[in-house]
Amino acid sequence: MERSSPTAALPRILARFGYFEGMDGIHDLGGMSGFGPVEVEPDEPTFHRRWEARAFALNALGIRVLAAYNVHEYRHAVERMAPAHYLAASYYERWLTGIATLLVEKGVVSLAELEARAGGRFPLSQPAAEVKPDGVVIVTAAEPRFAVGDRVAVRDFRPAGHTRAPRYARGKRGVVAGVGRAFELPDLAGHALPAPAETTYRVEFPARELWADAAEAGASVVVDLWSSYLEPAP
Amino acid sequence: MKDPRETLEPAPVEARERALEQALGARVPADFVERRIEQAAENFDYRNGARVVARAWSDPAFRARLLADGGRASAELGFRAADREYLVVLENTDSLHNVIVCTQCSCTAWGVIGLPPDWYKSPEYRARLVREPRALLREMGLALPERVAVRVWDTSGETRYMVLPLRPPGTEGLGEAKLAELVTREMLIGVAR
Secondary structure (H helix, E strand, O other): OOOOOHHHHHHHHHHHOOOOOOOOOOOOOOOOOOOOOOOOOOOOOOOOOHHHHHHHHHHHHHHHHOOOOOHHHHHHHHHOOOHHHHHHOOHHHHHHHHHHHHHHHOOOOOHHHHHHHHOOEOOOOOOOOOOOHHHOOOOOOOOOOOOOOOEEEEOOOOOOOOOOOOHHHOOOEEEEEEEEEEEEOHHHHOOOOOOOEEEEEEEEEEHHHHHHHHOOOOEEEEEEEEHHHEEEOO | OOOHHHHOOEOOHHHHHHHHHHHHHHHOOOOHHHHHHHHHHHHOEHHHHHHHHHHHHHOHHHHHHHHHOHHHHHHHOOOOOOOOOEEEEEEOEOOEEEEEEOOOOOOOOHHHHEOOOHHHHOHHHHHHOOOOHHHHHHHOOOOOOOOOEEEEEEOOOOEEEEEEOOOOOOOOOOOHHHHHHOOOHHHHHOOOO
């Protein structure tokens, strides 16, 4: 699918310099404006329709039985949905789309067969960006680098691929409130790349640091962040 | 030229789910789907978390163990709070209220809170809670006094959270089973107190 025109190559060139806002995706909703009231359904059942429960089960099949993908790839597949589709889809439609996208990409099933059997279009997620490990990892550290009370800053970056550093926290300063366990870095694991375990940190940010003049008084947010997302702050 | 498929409506989502199962065919082991659904109904229930809270309200030593290692303490009651992840329990006090969200998807400690309700998974909750927790909690029926700080926990990593609510006044004589009945899923998430 490579094209030689300079316009088509531009996103890749920009990505190399960190300019492409590839995965500042629609899923990264924290702090976005314009959303209305939260509707609570009394006595809500776990599943509203039988197909939702079945889609839920199929993800366990894809991860554990077929071993076709891991949970990070699954999350990224949902994140790669077209923004309008993502917001319009119900929760389990997003599951179904993520699972089907991965099973098609991994060659387990074909889109043509899915659409023939469904009797209509089967919208999948958009293709993943190409991610290179050296563009992601800054400090892979299984041993803790920070202790409770340390001041840290979240690196400011615009990932082309999967990340679990929410956009609203990037570039912000906080204090380590808890040292978590070590887990594989999602930015690599989400692209099926070897991902060493890194210590995670629960970092507390005062509301003012995140939301400036829109902040509420007496509020803070704790974000769970991997070592590679963080640097020491003065 | 426009892709002709773009002019067609997507198949109904039920039909898409069925198509995926049919395309997988024999790669779905017999009864796998039904067993997984049953297993979810048995293991993923907020009433597990309610029992953990009731024990913590009744037994100070258990409470200390729960706050030190949520997963291990929950396992004492036979609950597997989380799978590959681990559980951190957040203690409400007279001057602090904790509330949980997952802004990027909808991660939850299934083993103690259950599979999350639709409102928790909604874009509205995910977008608004981190930015305007007091205003949103007030809309949802919880007006926090100014003297109570609110701490929002974004489940952005593999750590899973459960709120340990304050024991309601006037419940001194109640046993664990009765106490557990007082605990709602909303309290374990932190949109009720």
